[in-house]
Amino acid sequence: MHHALWQSVLGEIELTVPHATFTTWFKNTELVDQNDAGIIISVPNIFAKKQFEVKYNDLIKTTLAKNNITPKQINYIITTTNRNSRSNRETTINTSQQASTAADDLISGTTTTNTQTQTTPNAVGGLNPRYTFDNFIVGSSNDLAYTASRAVAANPGVKYNPIYLYGGVGLGKTHLMQAIGNEILRNDPKKKVTYISSETFVKEFLDYVRFKKKGFSDKYRDVDVLIVDDMQFIAGKEKTQEEFFHTFNHLHQNNKQIIISSDKPPKSIPTLTERLRSRFEMGMTIDIQLPDFETRCAILSIKASLSGVTLGQDTVEYLATNIKTNIRELEGALNRLLAYAEMRGVDPDITTAEGLLGNIRHSRPQHISSKQIIDRTAKHFQLEVSEICSEKRDKYIVVPRQIAMYLLRSELHLSFPKIANELGRKDHTTAIHSIEKIEKAIKLDFLIREQVASIREKLYA
Amino acid sequence: MELTVTQENLTHALSAVGRVANTKTQLPILSNILLRTDGNRLLVAATNLEIAITQYIGAKISKPGAITIPARLMSEFISSLPKETVELKVVNDNLHIKCGTYTSIINGFIADEFPELPTINESSSIQYSIKVEDFKQAVSQTIITTSNDSTRPVLTGVYWHSHEGQLYLAATDGYRLSERRLVATKSDLSVIIPTQTLQEVLRNITEESNEVDILFDDTQVRFRINDAEIISHLIDGNFPDYRQLVPATSETTVTLNKSDFVRITKIAGLFARESGGSVTLTASSAKKSLSVHSIASQMGENTSDANADVTEDGQITLNSRYLSEALSVVDGETVEFSFSGKIAPCVLKSTDKNTNYYHIIMPLKS
DSSP: OHHHHHHHHHHHHHHHSOHHHIIIIITTOEEEEEETTEEEEEESSHHHHHHIIIIIHHHHHHHHHHTTOOOSEEEEEEOOTTSTTOOOOEEEEESSGGGHHHHHHHHHHHTTOOGGGSOBOOTTTTOOTTOOSTTOOOOTTTHHHHHHHHHHHHSTTTSSSSEEEEESTTSSHHHHHHHHHHHHHHHOTTSOEEEEEHHHHHHHHHHHHHTTOSOHHHHTTTOSEEEEEOGGGGTTOHHHHHHHHHHHHHHHHTTOEEEEEESSOGGGSTTOOHHHHHHHHTSEEEEEOOOOHHHHHHHHHHHHHHTTOOOOHHHHHHHHHHOOSOHHHHHHHHHHHHHHHHHHTOOOOHHHHHHHHHHHHHTSOSSOOHHHHHHHHHHHTTOOHHHHTSSOOOHHHHHHHHHHHHHHHHHHOOOHHHHHHHTTOSOHHHHHHHHHHHHHHHHHOHHHHHHHHHHHHHHHO | OEEEEEHHHHHHHHHHHHTTOOSSSSSGGGGEEEEEEETTEEEEEEEOSSEEEEEEEEOEEEEOOEEEEEHHHHHHHHHTSOSSEEEEEEETTEEEEEETTEEEEEEOBOGGGSOOOOOOOGGGSEEEEEEHHHHHHHHHHHHTTOOOOTTSGGGGEEEEEEETTEEEEEEEOSSEEEEEEEEEOOSOOEEEEEHHHHHHHHHTOOTTOOEEEEEEOSSEEEEEETTEEEEEEOOOSOOBOGGGGSOSOOSEEEEEEHHHHHHHHHHHHHTTTTTTTEEEEEEETTTTEEEEEEEETTTEEEEEEEEOEESSOEEEEEEHHHHHHHHHHOOSSEEEEEEOTTTSOEEEEESOTTOOEEEEEOOOOO
């Protein structure tokens, strides 16, 4: 509501002041709060604040009055774009006599608070301060991971240690892990948080071995929180695994938090030594799945509004329908759309999106054939297509067959009789039963879930 | 507005503020300079909406008033005039300038359109008065390690903060880091001042300057040097907790004459242009020397030695440009250079026990 009101105020002001003045001063302003005491407007910098206080206060007041709002006072606060509404810096201007007491309160509250007391991590600690819980978008596909991460951040080393996150590319594992690190540092800047990728770990270990240095074993042992990204790269490197095993034990015994991510669950990483595997599994193992349609829509809307753009519902849905597999790709498409719209001076609406994303869609086989699905599924389970389509009822064939049916339904929306036909069944009730079974299993059995996700990913790759 | 000033004063003021006036801006008036009478002084000011510079000069004022005029034309014209008195007079938004036998009329623009200059509340802010020499040295020592990567804005400035009763300046670009202790302080301060602002302040320091007065509030900083005032925004955000990066101990400590170190680094740097400045330093306790080695595959190679006290043998590869720049700002005649292996950062500082400065460089992966 604030936003709409402010937009209409800006719309009127835009007509009365020169264009350059408008873009210099009025862009990037926002009405952040409105109550009995007055209204608060955020401005981007000290120059704008002074300008508003001295020169544009009356203009804003009269324009607000036209919208039937007569605030007792208008306060301006400085807010930089990436830290919305967190700033406590404000000064007050009286626009009426009787508000002076409230104004005094505001002023006295201003100089005492300072948002700059927190400490943020840095390049060497490996954390990117932009990844926070606040800008993580939660949907049904990742809310378990999100909740658990929150719990870990609140009580590092106590609950869920280690926490092991896994899922496909671009689904937010790194974001979550960094958010945990950032949150822990925010709560206690003295904590030592280290973020590395397992590849870095391997490389450093090799360097130490090569130059016969001592002290590697201590390198990661005095941290309070160790975050290791992309754990799967440690697979097959036995000496490194052993070294990591000792580091892990040391940290765990001292109740230091360990956070691990990978693209697979510990069980599915080949050549991971048994003792590491069992340790990874002893805390909390959570998968992050592909975001559902609603989450994708939410992500798009939020990302667009962060760029200061409001997208139409149809545009959001169009993008969310066409890009399914990867949040990074989703953001890329959105950025392309916004950049294109800004460059050409057109609205980022559905027509623009269709014109622009045509080639994104064509760059991948949008129309997957039923044959591809069956082929892929067969390949994934190392079966022959003829086996899947045969009459055999061995368990190792039945499950893949059911998964193939499920995928035919979920990806291509084929009718049940058609699905049955594709797999050489006569009766469509077989297909109904199979699909229901897999749908249920996906909710309960992580192995099935992972296999389905993996086949689906390959289909769209 | 009608007044008389000396050509020298006006030229100085125009050149001090003129750099900030920017022609490539959306708001045309920002390429102008504001002239405004202020009591018996003339205020000359320019801003780019990130920083504002104001210079006051003595003037004989017959009629108060204000106007803005194009910065470039005005300062080039005034600086070409002879060293005599200059008469300025505003008639119908135009500035009539008369100096000796030269007269000209420059089309101006009304001063009301000029952005309001930010002001700072002196009573609620934190204040420092710092000797010009200290200020200059401290800022030049830290400003070289600021980053110009706009995606990480907090690193594009110098972090001024209080720590255990002292005011510290620190800056890092992720590859190197510098910290300088400046003065004792009782206030609690933690702000990041943009690099450009500090560069402007350094430029405004003249030979007559004795002290720099600095005033901070939550969102802005003001520097005052003689009759010049520079107001700037501060960078919003939190500076990394860099103290945890400073190595507590080191395996190898090399002590040597600074000018020797500068020379061997410079020579090795000549041969390191192809390899992006990569030079390898080897400390030998047996030979009591620090040797720098660099290879240019097309042109040849170089090894230079300098006498040094070495605690333990060691080797490290660094960017010679970073090393040269660091050596250029470390004070004292002998320096201490310490590192631990090839991966940990190395520390460079003066051997003076009371030194208030250190410089850290991340090694290159060899």
